[in-house]
Amino acid sequence: MTRRAAITGYPVAHSRSPLIHGYWLKRHGLDGTYERIAVEPETAKAFYRGFAGSGLIGCNVTVPHKEVAAACCDTLDDAAQAMGAANTLWLGDGGRLIGANTDGLGFLGNLDQHAPGWAGRCDTALVLGAGGAARAIVWALASRGVEKVLVANRTLSKAEDLANRFASVATAVSWDYLADILGRSDLVVNTTSLGMDGQPPLDLDLSPLPVDALVTDIVYAPLITPLLQAARDRGNPTVDGLGMLLHQAVPGFERWFGVRPEVDDALRDLILADLGVSS
Numbered sequence: 001m002t003r004r005a006a007i008t009g010y011p012v013a014h015s016r017s018p019l020i021h022g023y024w025l026k027r028h029g030l031d032g033t034y035e036r037i038a039v040e041p042e043t044a045k046a047f048y049r050g051f052a053g054s055g056l057i058g059c060n061v062t063v064p065h066k067e068v069a070a071a072c073c074d075t076l077d078d079a080a081q082a083m084g085a086a087n088t089l090w091l092g093d094g095g096r097l098i099g100a101n102t103d104g105l106g107f108l109g110n111l112d113q114h115a116p117g118w119a120g121r122c123d124t125a126l127v128l129g130a131g132g133a134a135r136a137i138v139w140a141l142a143s144r145g146v147e148k149v150l151v152a153n154r155t156l157s158k159a160e161d162l163a164n165r166f167a168s169v170a171t172a173v174s175w176d177y178l179a180d181i182l183g184r185s186d187l188v189v190n191t192t193s194l195g196m197d198g199q200p201p202l203d204l205d206l207s208p209l210p211v212d213a214l215v216t217d218i219v220y221a222p223l224i225t226p227l228l229q230a231a232r233d234r235g236n237p238t239v240d241g242l243g244m245l246l247h248q249a250v251p252g253f254e255r256w257f258g259v260r261p262e263v264d265d266a267l268r269d270l271i272l273a274d275l276g277v278s279s
């Protein structure tokens with residue numbers, strides 16, 4: 001029987017997930033589909049609660065439903081529990097709904113692929129932003145044993161809320177003291193929307209940053225954001241954000257279709273072409 005999975009959220013028209021999973025389904029010759037299902041906010045709770053009757057074997061969840069999906073699950077993995085948000089669901093025994101959050105794993109998979117050994121060189125990480133993506137990344141850094149995660153955000157109270165969630169490693173810091181903080185950072189991660197096409201650039205003077213510190217961005221359109229370009233220009237190693245999108249999809253595909261897929265150059269090129277971005 002054809003296995004059906006889907007991206008669910010509202011809206012879903014612009015999601016690249018069908019392209020990613022479609023590529024892997026074709027590459028592995030599997031009898032499966034990956035659809036787009038727009039779930040209107042008023043119906044989200046009923047949709048995830050009734051998931052066992054949907055005809056799907058699992059799904060991804062995107063904004064704005066990651067929290068409600070987690071609340072509707074019977075079981076959550078450690079990451080989804082820590083974040084209070086799920087992006088990957090599947091049916092377990094007896095139709096039980098199981099939820100995972102793979103955004104943090106996507107972040108780690110991207111750095112592992114493009115900056116191998118990075119964690120061994122990272123005592124202090126600076127995370128810029130305090131939204132859902134930052135939450136996943138702070139979880140990821142903590143899970144890898146990074147000792148100190150500094151969270152800076154335009155709205156300090158949101159950085160404080162996030163840091164409190166991961167209090168064993170995370171501390172909120174004021175955006176006004178970034179120059180000082182950059183000087184002792186081994187890794188800088190932009191999780192804000194600044195630098196994205198149509199948004200202003202992240203205006204950050206990198207001069208205090210050690211030249212061997214790794215700089216990464218979750219924005220992938222453009223692929224090389226002004227932040228990454230500025231880091232490259234002064235000789236810092238950089239990793240672009242596209243790999244996080246691709247790697248976060250791996251655990252769901254493996255769970256639904258039984259094959260662990262590769263994030264290869266052909267997949268990267270396919271998504272870049274769809275984004276209209278050159279590599």
Ligand code: ATR
Pocket residue numbers: 128129130131132133134153154155158191192193194
């Ligand atoms: P996501 O869930 O994708 O992380 P989000 O929750 O909307 O998205 O978070 C966006 C992040 O970008 C927030 O940290 C936001 O800062 P605020 O909490 O102060 O809103 C940050 N951000 C967005 N626009 C910004 C800007 N112009 N300057 C500084 N930070 C900005």
